[in-house]
Amino acid sequence: MAMIDTIFEWLDRGAEKSSRRIAQGTGRRSFLTKAGAAMLGGSLLPMLPFDRNFGQAFAQEGASPDGDQTSCDYWRYCALDGNLCNECGGTLNQCPPGSEASKVSWVGTCRNPNDEKDYLVSYNDCCGKATCAGSFCFTSEGERPGYRMGLYNDINWCMANDSKGYHCTxxxxxxxADA
Known part of the structure; x- marks a missing residue:
C-alpha cells in the first residue's frame, strides 16, 4: 500500500510542478487570446472550400476516347504555354521527381468535349531542373496582356520559387467554371 501512496504522491507533485510552470509562463490574457482564436477559427471552418461534388465532376478527367494527353490539342491544354510534364517524367497534374510546382500560376477556362462543361485549369510550371525536351505547346486561348498576371502565360512562373529554372508545365x- 505504501508503494502505491508513493506513486500517487510522485504523480501529484509532478502534476503540481508542471501546472505551476505553465501558470507562471502564461497569463490569463494569453489563454483568452488562444481560446478566442480557436473559437473564431472553428466558426470559420465551415466556410472553407471543399468538393461538393465528391469527385463526380472530375470523373471525366483524362477519359476522352479521342483525347491524347501527350498532344497539344488535348482539351485541358487550351491555355498552356510550355513543355508537357507527362513527357518529362511527370504526369498530367504532377511535377517530375526532382522538381517542384511553381508557387504562382496562371488559370485558364477549358471546355471538356466529353461533358460539354467548362473547367478551371491551373497551369503550374515545374521548377528546379533543366528545361525538358518534350512537346512544347503554345495554346493561348483567353490569354490577357502581361499586366493581368493571373491570365498571362508568357513568363517564367518559377520566379517565386527558390529554384528559378523552368522544367515543364x-x-x-x-x-x-461558373456559368
Missing amino acids: VAVLVGL
Missing part, C-alpha cells in the same frame, strides 16, 4: 483541374 502541369495542368491541374481546379473545378467547374
Whole structure:
C-alpha cells in the first residue's frame, strides 16, 4: 500500500510542478487570446472550400476516347504555354521527381468535349531542373496582356520559387467554371 501512496504522491507533485510552470509562463490574457482564436477559427471552418461534388465532376478527367494527353490539342491544354510534364517524367497534374510546382500560376477556362462543361485549369510550371525536351505547346486561348498576371502565360512562373529554372508545365483541374 505504501508503494502505491508513493506513486500517487510522485504523480501529484509532478502534476503540481508542471501546472505551476505553465501558470507562471502564461497569463490569463494569453489563454483568452488562444481560446478566442480557436473559437473564431472553428466558426470559420465551415466556410472553407471543399468538393461538393465528391469527385463526380472530375470523373471525366483524362477519359476522352479521342483525347491524347501527350498532344497539344488535348482539351485541358487550351491555355498552356510550355513543355508537357507527362513527357518529362511527370504526369498530367504532377511535377517530375526532382522538381517542384511553381508557387504562382496562371488559370485558364477549358471546355471538356466529353461533358460539354467548362473547367478551371491551373497551369503550374515545374521548377528546379533543366528545361525538358518534350512537346512544347503554345495554346493561348483567353490569354490577357502581361499586366493581368493571373491570365498571362508568357513568363517564367518559377520566379517565386527558390529554384528559378523552368522544367515543364502541369495542368491541374481546379473545378467547374461558373456559368
